[in-house]
Amino acid sequence: MTRRSDERAPSDVQSEGPEGGVLNHRRNVPFWQTSRPLRAMLVSGVGFAGLVGLVGTASDGVVDPSVALAFCLVIACGELVRITLPGNRESAPIALAGAIAYAFLLSVGGDPVEHGVGQVVAVVALGVALGELPHVAVGRTPRVEDAARRVLVALLLAASFRPLAEYLSLTEPSILVTLLMTVLVALAWLVDVAVSAVLRAERLRTRLWVAGRDEARAQFATGVAISSSGVLIALACTVTGLVGLLVFSAPLLVSQVAFRRHAEVRRTYLETVRALSRVTEVGGYVENGHSRRVSRLAHGIACELGLSERELLELEYATLMHDIGQLSLREPIAGGATVLASPREQRRIAELGSAIIRETGVLDNVAELVRRQCEPLAGDGDEGVPPLGSRIIKVANAFDDLVGDSGDAERRTAVLERLRMDTDSEYDPRVVEALAGILNRS
Amino acid sequence: MRALPGGARVYVGIIVVSAVTIVLVGPYTGIDLGTLVLIAVLFVVAESISTHVLVDVEEAGISPSSAVSLAAIVLVGPVGAAVVGFSSCLVLRRQGLVKRAFNGAQFALAAYAAGHVYLALGGTVGVPGQSDFPGIVTPYVAAVLAHTLFNSVLIGILMWCLGVARTAGSRPRRWRPLIALEVTSIGYQMLGLAIAAVWGAVGVVAPLLVLLPLFIARWTFGQQTAEVRAHEATLATLCQAVETKDYYTRGHCMRVAEGSAMIAAELGMSAERVQKIRYAGMLHDIGKLGVPTKVIQKTGKLTEDEYAAIKLHPTRGYEIVREIRFLDEALAGIRHHHERLDGRGYPMGLVGMEIPESARIISVADVFDCLTSTRSYRKAWSVEEAIAELRRCAGTQFDPRMVEALVRAVSREGWQTPDIAEPPGGCYGSPEQGADAVPAKGSGGAVTVAESTSAGAGTGGQDR
Numbered sequence: 001m002t003r004r005s006d007e008r009a010p011s012d013v014q015s016e017g018p019e020g021g022v023l024n025h026r027r028n029v030p031f032w033q034t035s036r037p038l039r040a041m042l043v044s045g046v047g048f049a050g051l052v053g054l055v056g057t058a059s060d061g062v063v064d065p066s067v068a069l070a071f072c073l074v075i076a077c078g079e080l081v082r083i084t085l086p087g088n089r090e091s092a093p094i095a096l097a098g099a100i101a102y103a104f105l106l107s108v109g110g111d112p113v114e115h116g117v118g119q120v121v122a123v124v125a126l127g128v129a130l131g132e133l134p135h136v137a138v139g140r141t142p143r144v145e146d147a148a149r150r151v152l153v154a155l156l157l158a159a160s161f162r163p164l165a166e167y168l169s170l171t172e173p174s175i176l177v178t179l180l181m182t183v184l185v186a187l188a189w190l191v192d193v194a195v196s197a198v199l200r201a202e203r204l205r206t207r208l209w210v211a212g213r214d215e216a217r218a219q220f221a222t223g224v225a226i227s228s229s230g231v232l233i234a235l236a237c238t239v240t241g242l243v244g245l246l247v248f249s250a251p252l253l254v255s256q257v258a259f260r261r262h263a264e265v266r267r268t269y270l271e272t273v274r275a276l277s278r279v280t281e282v283g284g285y286v287e288n289g290h291s292r293r294v295s296r297l298a299h300g301i302a303c304e305l306g307l308s309e310r311e312l313l314e315l316e317y318a319t320l321m322h323d324i325g326q327l328s329l330r331e332p333i334a335g336g337a338t339v340l341a342s343p344r345e346q347r348r349i350a351e352l353g354s355a356i357i358r359e360t361g362v363l364d365n366v367a368e369l370v371r372r373q374c375e376p377l378a379g380d381g382d383e384g385v386p387p388l389g390s391r392i393i394k395v396a397n398a399f400d401d402l403v404g405d406s407g408d409a410e411r412r413t414a415v416l417e418r419l420r421m422d423t424d425s426e427y428d429p430r431v432v433e434a435l436a437g438i439l440n441r442s
Numbered sequence: 443m444r445a446l447p448g449g450a451r452v453y454v455g456i457i458v459v460s461a462v463t464i465v466l467v468g469p470y471t472g473i474d475l476g477t478l479v480l481i482a483v484l485f486v487v488a489e490s491i492s493t494h495v496l497v498d499v500e501e502a503g504i505s506p507s508s509a510v511s512l513a514a515i516v517l518v519g520p521v522g523a524a525v526v527g528f529s530s531c532l533v534l535r536r537q538g539l540v541k542r543a544f545n546g547a548q549f550a551l552a553a554y555a556a557g558h559v560y561l562a563l564g565g566t567v568g569v570p571g572q573s574d575f576p577g578i579v580t581p582y583v584a585a586v587l588a589h590t591l592f593n594s595v596l597i598g599i600l601m602w603c604l605g606v607a608r609t610a611g612s613r614p615r616r617w618r619p620l621i622a623l624e625v626t627s628i629g630y631q632m633l634g635l636a637i638a639a640v641w642g643a644v645g646v647v648a649p650l651l652v653l654l655p656l657f658i659a660r661w662t663f664g665q666q667t668a669e670v671r672a673h674e675a676t677l678a679t680l681c682q683a684v685e686t687k688d689y690y691t692r693g694h695c696m697r698v699a700e701g702s703a704m705i706a707a708e709l710g711m712s713a714e715r716v717q718k719i720r721y722a723g724m725l726h727d728i729g730k731l732g733v734p735t736k737v738i739q740k741t742g743k744l745t746e747d748e749y750a751a752i753k754l755h756p757t758r759g760y761e762i763v764r765e766i767r768f769l770d771e772a773l774a775g776i777r778h779h780h781e782r783l784d785g786r787g788y789p790m791g792l793v794g795m796e797i798p799e800s801a802r803i804i805s806v807a808d809v810f811d812c813l814t815s816t817r818s819y820r821k822a823w824s825v826e827e828a829i830a831e832l833r834r835c836a837g838t839q840f841d842p843r844m845v846e847a848l849v850r851a852v853s854r855e856g857w858q859t860p861d862i863a864e865p866p867g868g869c870y871g872s873p874e875q876g877a878d879a880v881p882a883k884g885s886g887g888a889v890t891v892a893e894s895t896s897a898g899a900g901t902g903g904q905d906r
Binding site: 172174175238254259261275282363 | 572
């Protein structure tokens with residue numbers, strides 16, 4: 001894992017960071033031998049449904065072609081301006097709202113529309129594909145599973161709502177219809193969260209329920225904004241005609257801008273910490289790339305042990321800055337490897353670093369993780385066992401200090417053995433085993 | 443709003459009385475009371491939830507609730523809209539009585555006037571049907587514009603009465619964020635039509651559906667503000683951590699950040715760019731970490747080798763921060779802040795306007811702060827002395843435009859000089875060295891720190 005990280009161009013910041021290392025699966029294996037079978041299942045299933053929808057619509061003829069075209073275009077545009085949210089989540093609020101609205105559409109300007117489930121899937125799939133084309137053309141690989149999830153939501157909503165509406169002969173919007181739509185869209189949101197949690201758990205090799213909680217939390221705000229807009233568009237189009245589709249996407253556009261800026265700020269923050277974590281390297285205090293390698297290892301271990309997304313982020317900050325206390329030393333310690341320094345020295349570095357981080361006033365948890373990073377397993381003093389994050393940093397830091405930049409397999413095994421021998425007093429055995437698991441896989 | 447001036451008191455009185463008159467006189471014929479009450483309640487709720495968060499403009503938030511008041515014009519006509527607007531004085535927020543009354547009256551008058559514009563252009567009152575649709579758009583847009591205009595005028599007059607506008611700084615006003623604010627708020631208000639359109643079908647759920655995404659957007663903006671603050675705090679702390687290596691440079695990065703931002707703002711740059719330059723100013727010396735501590739803390743003259751090590755720091759710094767992508771052009775400011783206009787600076791020896799603008803700004807702020815603070819080899823200069831020195835070197839070392847901008851900004855806003863005089867260990871440079879530091883004017887190209895540090899007056903170097 002560490003070696004591959006060094007091969008990447010330094011300018012490719014997007015794929016840096018711990019997630020980048022995990023995301024980077026081998027490219028030269030045939031696609032059916034994928035390491036992520038669930039993702040492949042989702043994509044191929046949705047792709048198949050889209051194909052069936054397209055063929056069916058083509059053979060039966062398009063119902064209300066102008067409406068279908070308008071929605072298809074809006075979905076394509078929304079897909080074109082998709083955004084990446086914190087945690088590397090891709091989202092296309094306008095496309096998804098358009099898809100929801102098309103699945104729920106009862107009439108346009110008073111004329112009832114009667115498109116079936118197949119046509120909904122066809123229009124949405126086509127729109128998504130059209131919107132992705134320019135991205136592919138400029139060389140950006142789309143996150144196929146995220147696009148597939150959007151089509152899946154449209155499929156679920158159409159399949160549940162359209163037969164029901166026909167059965168109850170709903171044509172006019174009313175409070176009841178709104179309520180029905182709200183319930184259905186909420187259910188679809190739940191399914192979507194579950195699907196993305198499964199994908200996340202598979203990708204990061206973390207636990208399913210942890211991933212589910214993370215996804216639900218991360219997608220709540222966007223979900224509410226998108227679903228309410230989708231329902232609104234569907235209802236409004238009955239009164240205003242297709243103009244409504246454009247006008248009512250506007251509130252969502254505002255939300256989208258807000259989401260995007262928020263994601264940018266978050267990314268900038270992480271970039272800054274990541275860049276500044278290198279000051280210890282430039283200052284000659286630690287080996288080149290040490291902070292990042294530790295950060296990547298710690299991320300893998302933490303996923304294995306089921307830390308939540310927020311804890312993962314805090315752990316990332318903590319690992320990046322775990323050696324920052326060395327800045328307060330007058331001269332670098334020899335070789336920069338803190339694991340070789342005396343326990344008292346280690347203690348001091350941790351305390352100094354923690355004090356620096358606490359100064360920010362916003363990273364108290366991170367400061368705590370850094371402060372207790374070198375305590376033995378039982379903790380020292382009367383504070384008890386150090387937090388899991390600190391125990392992870394301790395193991396990852398020791399491993400990287402002892403192995404260094406070399407990717408030598410024998411050396412890794414030897415170091416792992418050495419860490420294992422210390423599991424009764426120094427290192428947390430669970431953490432060491434998680435580390436062993438990661439090393440086995442890479 | 444304690445102790446209002448007389449003029450303002452009269453003005454607020456007039457506004458409130460006329461709003462109350464409109465609300466009392468009516469006429470209320472043809473207005474559905476249920477609808478009116480519902481809209482008013484919604485308006486108050488929306489107004490209470492909205493928080494004023496917009497990063498660039500303080501005290502001038504927009505709230506999505508104005509969409510509700512515009513919807514009221516369509517649904518219940520000008521008088522109804524005035525009632526809805528006036529209800530905002532019931533807003534659930536801690537506010538003084540006078541402020542409440544004025545806000546309510548101002549909303550009421552603006553909505554009333556906009557309502558009459560809407561009627562005059564042929565808009566109809568009531569839930570719009572399918573047949574109304576493209577036709578209703580023109581009067582509605584006119585009403586939105588009128589609403590914005592009246593609101594601004596009413597507030598503008600109040601500000602004028604309070605004397606805020608007259609004293610509000612001679613600094614060039616930044617119009618761009620204000621215009622962006624107005625455009626966004628007009629965009630929000632267009633949604634009032636959407637609320638009115640679906641009102642007939644789903645009633646009170648309509649505004650919920652419209653406003654929900656907007657409130658989520660505002661909530662996200664709020665989070666973002668917090669995150670921006672966290673970012674700034676972290677950056678500042680890390681910079682200060684780096685400074686602990688040298689007692690004398692404590693606080694240097696923050697002051698250079700302030701100085702650079704002052705110059706950039708004085709030159710009329712956009713808020714975003716000012717912010718980038720502030721960050722670059724903060725980070726400009728981060729590369730010094732790569733310079734051995736004993737060289738930085740050395741009080742005597744430096745050898746060639748040591749000076750060469752110091753010369754590396756802008757490049758080192760650039761290498762550290764170049765991954766922070768949002769800084770983009772400001773990164774060049776870190777890399778080139780030791781360049782001189784006459785081409786004798788380092789690391790690349792750029793000449794004149796080849797030096798990036800951000801670097802020319804940071805360079806002036808950097809040297810200004812060095813001169814006005816104490817160093818291991820000399821005492822601090824006064825602000826006047828430092829300005830004279832900067833002016834003297836303008837054209838050879840500094841861009842005169844930046845120097846003048848700094849002088850203007852400092853004369854208006856003052857300059858915070860560091861308050862430390864003696865380091866705790868008492869390892870102050872000896873008096874001879876202090877005397878040495880008085881600029882060795884015209885001493886040719888000899889490269890020694892004591893000379894080079896004093897703004898590099900006519901020497902080959904600058905501050906290290």
